[in-house]
Amino acid sequence: MCKRGHGFIPHNDKCDVKFASKLSCKETGSECNVDFDIGPTLIIQDEMHLIREGFGTIDSHFESLIETMKSEFSNGVNFKNIVMTATVTGAKTQIKHLYHKETRIFPPALESSDGNNFFFETLKEGNNTINQRQIIGLKQNAYSTMLLLVILRYVSEFIKKVEENLIKFAEDNDFSVDELSKVIPYYKNLLTYHNRKQDVHKMSYNILDLVNSYPSTYNLVPNNLTGDDNLDHIRETINNVTHFQDKEENNDKLSLVSATSIVSHGVDIDAWNIMAFEGMPRNTSEYIQALSRVGRKHFGIVFVLYDYMKIRDVSFYQNFTEYHEILDDKVETVPLARWTKLGFKQTFTSLFCAGVLNYMSDLLEKPIYTVEEFNRVFADDENRRLLINFIKRAYISNSDMLGADYFDETIEGEAIERIEYLANYSGSFMNYFPNALKDCSHNKYYKTQFGMRGIQDSIAFCPVNKDLKFRKNIGGK
Structure with missing residues (x-):
């Protein structure tokens, strides 16, 4: 132990704590007999489905290195691991490669006395299941970003038209004015998902000409989120979206966040209820993750724009209904191989x-x-x-x-x-x-x-x- 209180020092080593003067402590310290296990005992891993492919292989070697060091320095005591993942498909194999441990999955597939899943509840009105999201598939015959901006323009025009004719719209559609006034703000935060960073930036470049220049629309206030952004920017964007409607100057504006897959992991807010995909995400688990950004608290509307130049997108469009009926069964096993040369x-x-x-x-x-x-x-x-x-x-x-x-x-x-x-x-x-x-x-x-x-x-x-x-x-x- 360093005599100056800088913490533990390896056996017969010197304290290497540096001061403002760039000088090191260099204290040799004294023996510190510890008769209890002071090492960490629990590792909690979030978003385990992202530990995949080459990154997963390399990480698996360091996971077992840390586990071995823990065991060596703590009299054989090993870590306990708790992991969270977007999909349990192939989780046992993934964990075997990543941690070389056996798995207990929670919640398990357990039925209650009435035959339903014990841990989940399906909401119904009468005999009809209540849907939390409406997914609309569109196959454009033009530049995909252009169609996406057109959709955003129509959404903006519709919201502005409803607010300017609130009483008439309420009467025509059998709503109460108070109810409609409460619902509209739920749909003033828009989210678009893109597979490429350059497509995210194209949105900001084109919004002025293709949306905000129209007098019939509310102006869109754009924010971008990509893997290049740091945590401060992500926090600031989340805060802007969450409190966008709290500011009076935003009453005649809509918030727009254009993002890559970074929005699917760790950006957990319930302010988004309208979303549009520019193209199909690379895998089903990512698609499900991204879908869950909207409709968390209120009914969500999702547009999926399929690229007519991509065979994969066209196939998803042609099998749109069938694919979404078996969506959970289409989740791919996370690819991870520990033993690659x-x-x-x-x-x-x-x-x-x-x-x-x-x-x-x-x-x-x-x-x-x-x-x-x-x-x-x-x-x-x-x-x-x-x-x-x-x-x-x-x-x-x-x-x-x-x-x-x-x-x-x-x-x-x-x-x-x-x-x-x-x-x-x-x-x-x-x-x-x-x-x-x-x-x-x-x-x-x-x-x-x-x-x-x-x-x-x-x-x-x-x-x-x-x-x-x-x-x-x-x-x-």
Whole structure:
């Protein structure tokens, strides 16, 4: 424990807390005997269905690394995991790959005494089920963004016309004026969903000319949400939508949020009741997630614009009714494979370094940072064996799952390669062995994992001689 109160320090290490003067504490500290488990015991994972494909593979290796370190440092105590997901389709397989654990799904499929689902209730009026959303499918024969803007213009015109002729509209449609006055504000927040960021930005560019320039419409106040936006912008947008109708200056305006799939995850408000999709989302689970943004509290209206140039969209349009009748059954299993060779290569150096910096340093009660200290420690065959066995436990290479045997057979060789590389290293990063590994020019997988960008090789395309001759013949350069 640091004597200056800066917290725990590894065995025989120094406190590295830095001050404003850029100086470090460097306090060696004193022994701190802890006779209870101080590590975390519970991991709560939200939106598990997003941990998929390459990202899921890499994450699964770090999940088991953290689990192994927890077990090593806490006398065999493991984490308990609670996960939330948009779909339980294939959840057991996904969790097996991600955490290598068995699964209990809640709520289970449990029937009550009357034969209905015990955990869910279907609202009815008489014998008719009450629908919370009306979904309307449209196949445009023109530019999709143009049709989407036309729909928004008609919605805006309709709301303005109703408010300007409130009494007449109420009488013609057998509503009370008070009831109608309460309902209209529910539909003044509009949401559009797009598969591409550029389509989101096109909305803002075209609103003035194709919607707001018409005197028969209320002006739309646009906001964009994409994966490029930070949390502050997302919070600000949520706040703007939630309180849009509270401001008197917005009485003759409509709020419009144009978003990519980011709106489907974590943006949980009940202010949206009109939504339009520009094209079909990439999978059914994402479609269901996005649909649930509207109609949460009041009846929702959803327009789905199918692109006539895309065969997939046309197929959904042609089977619109049948598809929506079996929507829940069409949810795809989340693709995740723990035991891929590329994933192993991508994460091995990170787990190798973690094993040295955390496990071996703790086991030997001394910091192992420099190349010199690394080589001194791993000149001992017993220390090599301890590190290799730790890495095997971190990868769970003794699993009976298909593909685990490759990991078990390969780990020792990969570890020895890196140990021997550092034994012969004489570069400029002697003070920190992970940087020395990164300095390797002949193997890109010696770098530690810092992110998901650039994890695969770029493929360069260039024209062949035949193409070059053709371009020259037609006057090209």
